[in-house]
Amino acid sequence: MSEAALDVRRKKLRWRSWHRGTREMDLLLGSFADAHLADLSEEQLDRFEKLLEAADPDLYCWLLGRDMPPPGIDRDILNMMRNFKFAPRSG
Numbered sequence: 133m134s135e136a137a138l139d140v141r142r143k144k145l146r147w148r149s150w151h152r153g154t155r156e157m158d159l160l161l162g163s164f165a166d167a168h169l170a171d172l173s174e175e176q177l178d179r180f181e182k183l184l185e186a187a188d189p190d191l192y193c194w195l196l197g198r199d200m201p202p203p204g205i206d207r208d209i210l211n212m213m214r215n216f217k218f219a220p221r222s223g
Contacts, residue, residue, distance in 0.1 A: 139161045142169045157188045
């Protein structure tokens with residue numbers, strides 16, 4: 133995939149991250165996307181996109197470690213998200 137196409141994909145994923153439906157997930161996923169999307173490989177973007185397909189309550193429980201994600205969910209991005217330190221945006 134070309135770099136221009138990856139940039140478009142990252143912008144779409146960032147938008148999806150900030151518009152989840154619950155404010156808590158918007159903040160968690162949107163902040164993570166702002167901090168990390170530029171550095172993710174195409175394969176990692178695939179896995180992040182798969183996580184975005186999950187329902188907010190499920191993803192929230194996976195992030196908190198309350199439940200284990202199903203076997204089809206790769207855990208490298210999920211672990212990055214768990215280790216991410218949220219900091220409110222300024223401005």
